[in-house]
Amino acid sequence: MTLSAQSSTPERMPLFRRGLKAFVDIRELTLIALIVTIIIVMANLNPYFLSFSNFRAVAVGMAPTAIIVIGMAILLASGGFDLSVGSVMALSSTVVAMLLLAGVPIPVAVLGGLILGAIIGVLNGLLVTGLGINPLIATLGTMSIARGIALVLTEGFSVSSLPASFAWIGKADIGGFPVIVLVTILLVVFFDLAVRHTRFFRQAYFIGANEKAAMLSGIHVTHVRIILYGLTGVLAALAGVLLASRLMSGTPTAGNGIELQVLAAAVIGGASLRGGEGTILGAFLGVVFVALINNTMTMLAVSIYWQMIVIGGVLICAVALDMLIRSKRS
Incomplete structure (x- = not known):
């Protein structure tokens, strides 16, 4: 019996290690396990955590970050990144609000805001590819310019008194679920499938690798x-x-610091700062993970300033883990 037990141990250990390696390498599984752990722990610490209203608030609050992380994850896969996303978010919400106040129809105003975002994004691409400017410097510059334009246009004040019908996008429900959350989920599913199965988006991974x-x-x-x-x-x-519709105002200071959360979520979800890796699903789960951490600290009455420290620490740990896994592979 002893010989049998000893001889079976070497066979079991490689299987266990292979399973552990697969669990660590498949970042989505790791994140799901961490998310479930947070939910179980918080359910015991605070019964309100499992309430529908709390999960609804978390989902609605993280929707803008989840939408932005889609583009950031694909950019990281291609070897680039964009620090101007928070400023573009603020400028677009402000411009759309100003157009609505000027009497522009809602579809036209929304289209104008999206075109503005596309223009700034293409400008970033031209600076990086055409002039060869480092993405950090290029997007840091456009981040400052876009935020500055938003502040100049509004003199630092929010643009409110928007048409009541505009609130439908950000506040309405369909079947009990917020429209803003449903839009986010549809975008995540669409781009995750597109990245996995379309030639164009697969090119981003080849470029990054x-x-x-x-x-x-x-x-x-x-x-x-x-x-x-x-x-x-x-x-x-x-x-x-979507944020302007939910708040019913265009805020020039909106999205301040969101680029840090987006980067943290994407890297936690498996994206690499060196390019060539990551999935949309993983990045989305990274957003969920970060949102749950923020929600947990809020419910435990942790200061907002400490929350910023924790998110920064999580980002550093995620990058360090990514570098460690890469070194182990090579």
């Missing part, structure tokens, strides 16, 4: 990157429109 090899294989790296930056700008603008 090896740009020179991608060029030699016939991929138009410049065109793909410009389109991806434009898409990120559109998604940031859409998040701004």
Whole structure:
């Protein structure tokens, strides 16, 4: 019996290690486990945590971040990133609100806000690919410009008194679920499937993994990157429109610091700052994870300033874990 037990141990250990390695490598499974753990722990600490109203508030609050992280995840996969998303979100919400106050029909105003986001995104792409400016510097500059324009247009004040019908986008429910949450889920599902099954979005991963090899294989790296930056700008603008509809005001200070949360969520979800990795589903689960951490700290009466420290620490840990996993693989 002893010999049998000893001989079976070496066979079991590799299987256990393979299972553990697969669990760590598949970031979505790791995040689901962490999310479930947070829910179980908080359910014991605070019964209100499991209430429908709390989950609804968390879902509605994280919707703009979840929409923006879609574009950020694809950009990271291609080897780039965008720090201007929060400012684009604020500027688009402000411009849409001002157009509505001027009597512009809602569809036209919303379209104008999305076009503005696309223009800023394409500008970022041109700065990075055309002029060869580092994405950090290029998007940091457009972040400051977009935020400055929003503040100049409004003199720092929110634009309110919007048409009542505009609230439907951000406040209405369908079957008991907020429209803003349903729109977010549809976008996540659509882009996750598109990234997995369409040739164009798969090119982003080839570019991020090896740009020179991608060029030699016939991929138009410049065109793909410009389109991806434009898409990120559109998604940031859409998040701004939905936020303006929910708050019924265009706020020039909206989205301040959201780029940190978006980056943290994308990296936690499996995206790499070196490019070539990550999924939309993983990035979305990263947003859920970060939102639950914020909600947990709020319910435990943790100061908002400590929440910022925790999110920064989570980002550092996520990047460190990503680097450790990469070094182990190589």
